[in-house]
Amino acid sequence: MLRLKTYLNEDNITLNYKDYLTMFAIVLIYGLISFYNLGSMTNPNTIQTFSKADSLIIELLKKEDIIKMKVFNGDKNAEYQVYTSDDNKKYHYVTQITGEGAFAWDDIRVATKGKYLKLLFTEESSLGEIALYNNSKDLIKIKESYHNKQRIYNLTDEGKTIPKQISYYNSSYFDEIYFARTAYEYTKGIETYEWTHPPLGKLIQALPIYLTKNMSPFNYRLMGNVSGILMLVVSYSFGKLLFKKRKYAIFSSLLLALDTFHFVQTRIGTVDSHLVLFIISSIYFMYKFTEFSKTKDLLLSGLFFAFAISVKWTGFYAGLALAIIYFTHLFKNRKVNLEYIAKGTSFFVMLPIIFYLGLYLIFPNNRINYTNNLKNIAIQQKDMYNYHSNLESNHYFSSSWYTWPVVYKPVWYHNQKIDVNNRETITAVGNIVIWWTGIISVLYLLIKVIRKKDKNSLFLLVVILSLWLPYSIIGRVMFLYHYFPVVPVLTLSIVLMFKDLVEKTKMNIILPIYLVLALTFFIIYYPVISGTAVDNNYIERLKLFDSWYF
Numbered sequence: 001m002l003r004l005k006t007y008l009n010e011d012n013i014t015l016n017y018k019d020y021l022t023m024f025a026i027v028l029i030y031g032l033i034s035f036y037n038l039g040s041m042t043n044p045n046t047i048q049t050f051s052k053a054d055s056l057i058i059e060l061l062k063k064e065d066i067i068k069m070k071v072f073n074g075d076k077n078a079e080y081q082v083y084t085s086d087d088n089k090k091y092h093y094v095t096q097i098t099g100e101g102a103f104a105w106d107d108i109r110v111a112t113k114g115k116y117l118k119l120l121f122t123e124e125s126s127l128g129e130i131a132l133y134n135n136s137k138d139l140i141k142i143k144e145s146y147h148n149k150q151r152i153y154n155l156t157d158e159g160k161t162i163p164k165q166i167s168y169y170n171s172s173y174f175d176e177i178y179f180a181r182t183a184y185e186y187t188k189g190i191e192t193y194e195w196t197h198p199p200l201g202k203l204i205q206a207l208p209i210y211l212t213k214n215m216s217p218f219n220y221r222l223m224g225n226v227s228g229i230l231m232l233v234v235s236y237s238f239g240k241l242l243f244k245k246r247k248y249a250i251f252s253s254l255l256l257a258l259d260t261f262h263f264v265q266t267r268i269g270t271v272d273s274h275l276v277l278f279i280i281s282s283i284y285f286m287y288k289f290t291e292f293s294k295t296k297d298l299l300l301s302g303l304f305f306a307f308a309i310s311v312k313w314t315g316f317y318a319g320l321a322l323a324i325i326y327f328t329h330l331f332k333n334r335k336v337n338l339e340y341i342a343k344g345t346s347f348f349v350m351l352p353i354i355f356y357l358g359l360y361l362i363f364p365n366n367r368i369n370y371t372n373n374l375k376n377i378a379i380q381q382k383d384m385y386n387y388h389s390n391l392e393s394n395h396y397f398s399s400s401w402y403t404w405p406v407v408y409k410p411v412w413y414h415n416q417k418i419d420v421n422n423r424e425t426i427t428a429v430g431n432i433v434i435w436w437t438g439i440i441s442v443l444y445l446l447i448k449v450i451r452k453k454d455k456n457s458l459f460l461l462v463v464i465l466s467l468w469l470p471y472s473i474i475g476r477v478m479f480l481y482h483y484f485p486v487v488p489v490l491t492l493s494i495v496l497m498f499k500d501l502v503e504k505t506k507m508n509i510i511l512p513i514y515l516v517l518a519l520t521f522f523i524i525y526y527p528v529i530s531g532t533a534v535d536n537n538y539i540e541r542l543k544l545f546d547s548w549y550f
Helices: 002-008 017-035 176-188 200-212 217-243 246-257 260-267 272-292 295-309 313-332 338-362 374-389 401-406 432-452 455-473 486-505 510-524 526-530 536-541
Strands: 048-050 055-073 079-085 092-098 105-121 125-133 142-147 150-152 411-417 422-428
Touching (some): 017 217, 017 246, 017 260, 092 105, 125 142, 176 200, 200 217, 200 272, 217 246, 217 272, 246 510, 260 272, 260 422, 260 486, 260 510, 260 526, 272 295, 272 455, 272 486, 295 338, 313 455, 338 374, 401 432, 401 455, 422 526, 422 536, 432 455, 432 510, 455 486, 486 510, 510 526
Antiparallel strands (some): 055 105, 055 125, 055 142, 079 092, 142 150, 411 422
């Protein structure tokens, strides 16, 4: 017991082997949970593209009752009309189909009869695999497939990938239909579909796809989950640096690990994980610079800032915090001179510009504008700005910036009925044990800044407000995930508040009790953040407010 107390209270801001072992243990446990059922490793990879008015003829061994089809959409969502025939001459219209999205399976009821099935494409489309089922739910054997009278094989060559149950596990969901598709297109060197954000996040997402030549859900979600895990490492390091004791570093990392929103948002194949990792890393190295005045830390802060804005423009909000902290540090320490102005300009202006532009020049295949020169890149940025500033469409799960801290409206990403009583669902909902305590901790920071002019409190307050308040002047539709960059900093503010409470009361038991409360919420809500199929009544009982849908 004494050894554990000494281990936890070791007063040293430098990370040592004990810290690395502790971080490894946290990463290992969290990684086992976050990688569990992350996504299928096998999905169709031979994709057939169809132009508008193309036809696909599927010939069966004999005339069959065709009750349903399972169809895998490729990188382009498939839109087509379905016809059947007994003789491949006279066809009868059955239905019109619009697929669920790129790289997603469709379960389509057709309830028709015939020896031939024709798909007439009404838009440019792509398919990866197709399976037909009869009244007995048995797979119907396909004799041949023809694309514009040419025999093709790549729609029936990956039968082992056909899932028994279509779910998030084997299909893209929510904005994966944009980001995963674009990551795939980067690996193929073709025009990229998603152009409204800079390239870096999608390029990172594309790495496992490129290296394995496998466009599976596991691969296009892999790097986001890795970034989510790395956030725990940064949070631990930041906690050790801020609070100078191992127990607070552990507390910092575990709080982020137990946040249900962090869990959901880092397991979906979008780019927000990378954005938040780069933002918190940039802030971390800026804090190190204010403590030790090492040029290396300032350079790393600028580099991670460059990474952040190259994922999403919202990384610029971190730039606001960095600028305030940097210039405050210079003025306070009387370092406003040519050397530090040059360093600031080099690391936070020139470096980000060069890196940002370089990405477009290396990978110029944008759908709306070929960015092979500076003029075209400038046009692209203007188009991106116009898109975001003029985005007026409504969304049922959108929410106002001032509602985010209380988790007023989670974002419902996925819902799939399994049977009469069970379904799977994925909702980006914050752990209210953490988020609601976070509101109190921010108020505590403000009081401590006013009363004691506490440096750490001011630092965290500046970062939180810089990452959150700019959304108050944005008129476009917004979602709870825009608050995600605040969350790692919010957990640090909670640690600061509890540190003061523990040191004042000498009641160390407060920390484990609070962690148990946060863990309890995580466990109870695990089915609705992981897509685990459970009884619908259980899911319904988790809706604490009328605005919670999942």
